[in-house]
Amino acid sequence: MTKPEPNxxxxxxxxxxxxxxxxxxxxxxxxxxxxxxxxxxxxxxxAMSSITYQFGGKHGLYLATADHIGDQIAGFMHPRLDAAxxxxxxxxxxxxxxxxxxxxxxxxxMLDDRSQKWxxxxxxxxxxxxxxxxxxxxxxxxxxxELMIELIGVARPDLSGKRLRAIAMxxxxxxxxLRAARAAMLRILDIEKLDAAExxxxxxxxxxxxxxxxxxxG
Amino acid sequence: MTKPEPNxxxxxxxxxxxxxxxxxxxxxxxxxxxxxxxxxxxxxxxAMSSITYQFGGKHGLYLATADHIGDQIAGFMHPRLDAAxxxxxxxxxxxxxxxxxxxxxxxxxMLDDRSQKWxxxxxxxxxxxxxxxxxxxxxxxxxxxELMIELIGVARPDLSGKRLRAIAMxxxxxxxxLRAARAAMLRILDIEKLDAAExxxxxxxxxxxxxxxxxxxG
DNA sequence: GTCTATACTACGATAGAC
DNA sequence: GTCTATCGTAGTATAGAC
Numbered sequence: 001m002t003k004p005e006p007n008x009x010x011x012x013x014x015x016x017x018x019x020x021x022x023x024x025x026x027x028x029x030x031x032x033x034x035x036x037x038x039x040x041x042x043x044x045x046x047a048m049s050s051i052t053y054q055f056g057g058k059h060g061l062y063l064a065t066a067d068h069i070g071d072q073i074a075g076f077m078h079p080r081l082d083a084a085x086x087x088x089x090x091x092x093x094x095x096x097x098x099x100x101x102x103x104x105x106x107x108x109x110m111l112d113d114r115s116q117k118w119x120x121x122x123x124x125x126x127x128x129x130x131x132x133x134x135x136x137x138x139x140x141x142x143x144x145x146e147l148m149i150e151l152i153g154v155a156r157p158d159l160s161g162k163r164l165r166a167i168a169m170x171x172x173x174x175x176x177x178l179r180a181a182r183a184a185m186l187r188i189l190d191i192e193k194l195d196a197a198e199x200x201x202x203x204x205x206x207x208x209x210x211x212x213x214x215x216x217x218g
Numbered sequence: 219m220t221k222p223e224p225n226x227x228x229x230x231x232x233x234x235x236x237x238x239x240x241x242x243x244x245x246x247x248x249x250x251x252x253x254x255x256x257x258x259x260x261x262x263x264x265a266m267s268s269i270t271y272q273f274g275g276k277h278g279l280y281l282a283t284a285d286h287i288g289d290q291i292a293g294f295m296h297p298r299l300d301a302a303x304x305x306x307x308x309x310x311x312x313x314x315x316x317x318x319x320x321x322x323x324x325x326x327x328m329l330d331d332r333s334q335k336w337x338x339x340x341x342x343x344x345x346x347x348x349x350x351x352x353x354x355x356x357x358x359x360x361x362x363x364e365l366m367i368e369l370i371g372v373a374r375p376d377l378s379g380k381r382l383r384a385i386a387m388x389x390x391x392x393x394x395x396l397r398a399a400r401a402a403m404l405r406i407l408d409i410e411k412l413d414a415a416e417x418x419x420x421x422x423x424x425x426x427x428x429x430x431x432x433x434x435x436g
Numbered sequence: 437g438t439c440t441a442t443a444c445t446a447c448g449a450t451a452g453a454c
Numbered sequence: 455g456t457c458t459a460t461c462g463t464a465g466t467a468t469a470g471a472c
Contacts, residue, residue, distance in 0.1 A: 015455080028345070029346060030249060030251045030252070031248060031251065032248075032252065033249065033251070034248070034249045035251075036446075037447080037448060038446075046456080046457095047456060047457050048448080049449085049451095049458085050455080050457085051448095052448090052449065052450075053455065057448075057449075058448065058449090116345075123341045123344075123345065124249070124338070124342070125401065126399050126400055127246070127334075127338040127341065127400065128247060128338070129401035133401050137401070141402055145402075149406075162408075162419055163419060163423070165406055165407050166407065166420050167423045167426070168406065169395070169403050169406050169407065169420070170395075170420070170423045170424055171392075171427070172395070172406075173392040173393075173395025173396065174388045174389075174391040174392055174395075175391075176394075176395045176398065177387070177390070177392075178391065180341060180394065180395065180398035180399065181344050181390075181398065182345065183343065183345075183347035183351050184344060184355065184359050184363075187359070187360070187363075188367075188383055188386065189380060198384075201380055201381060202384050202387070204381075204384070205384035205385045205388045206388055208431075208434075209385065209388050209427070209431050212427075212434045213426075213430045216426075233438075254464075254465060254466085265438060265439050265440075266467090267439070267467085267468075268439085269466095270467065271437065272437090275466080275467075276467090
């Protein structure tokens with residue numbers, strides 16, 4: 001051990017990561033213009049100028065934040081996509097069940113408290129998409145959407161092309177709304193906060209609706 | 219005609235309304251903190267201090283903007299809700315068709331270019347709801363949701379209570395996502411911009427899915 | 437009721453010490 | 455690589471003329 005002992009705290013949670021974690025929350029809550037690099041640096045316990053050094057400025061930090069969010073979503077979803085794809089190709093999982101597995105995983109994420117951190121970032125980018133949206137779409141949304149479309153196309157051979165894609169969008173929309181319309185959802189369910197019972201209810205409703213659509217007589 | 223002729227342009231489009239129209243776009247695009255009263259006043263062709271005079275400050279303007287958006291949505295949706303309610307009570311419209319009429323009206327609004335102006339405002343409020351969300355919910359979302367729940371409850375007598383509400387939320391979610399996840403939707407459909415053909419496709423997909431759920435054997 | 441002018445605070449970026 | 459100090463700009467609010 002001739003090398004000097006590194007600062008452990010910094011090693012485990014380096015400035016770059018602390019800044020990104022703070023940026024996710026600030027950009028999500030206040031938007032690009034509303035979030036301040038001062039506040040982000042302060043929450044991260046770093047100097048404002050570290051943002052310039054690490055990311056080249058506010059805009060660079062914003063793009064890096066999109067990638068950071070994408071990493072978190074991909075870390076959860078990609079294993080599930082791979083499992084569904086593999087099981088279907090092995091013939092051990094019916095196509096409808098694979099769709100339910102993917103949408104169920106997505107719903108689990110949308111219903112989890114941890115997705116609140118980044119939800120604001122994504123819904124803002126959906127309204128006025130820029131380079132940050134491109135990165136998020138390619139990293140996490142596209143692989144999910146294309147697999148879903150493939151599976152639904154087998155379950156519903158009466159559909160193809162844009163009709164198939166429109167049906168897929170509609171089904172995924174039910175899951176997206178669990179986050180994007182969270183406040184309205186809570187009011188409709190007449191609750192203050194989601195607990196396990198309501199999470200199950202929403203997952204069951206989603207499952208029932210998706211089955212009704214996919215097992216429908218074309 | 220002894221009274222002095224009023225300024226016609228100001229009468230038709232008074233400062234207050236011009237400020238509100240500008241505020242909808244600015245708050246929608248940049249969020250509360252990101253939108254500046256300077257920019258709003260400039261777009262409205264008014265002095266910044268008119269905002270203080272008319273609305274008491276930035277926060278007051280924000281709340282008035284929520285009401286202004288609510289007025290526009292209510293102007294479109296309330297006649298449709300009334301028509302659906304009346305026709306169902308007269309027995310001239312089946313419950314399932316009434317649900318489709320309401321969701322179809324909502325989809326028409328979400329797919330119309332004009333709803334882009336205020337969509338950002340609402341999705342932001344959904345993520346971090348405040349007084350502005352309360353006003354929007356009570357003015358336009360609640361009447362729509364409660365009528366939908368009543369109608370779905372008749373079409374699907376096997377459902378009640380929170381199960382019924384969860385199914386209703388899931389169905390409405392398909393429509394909400396047409397705006398809230400607009401950028402992803404365009405990518406999934408592989409288009410740059412919605413035209414009449416895709417609007418119809420999305421409306422048909424919605425209709426088919428809702429029918430599959432409501433006409434399902436409980 | 438609407439304007440101009442101004443006070444005060446907070447923003448992003450950067451220079452330079454360590 | 456991270457810090458402190460500082461520059462120029464843009465934010466909200468308000469006072470006071472008309």
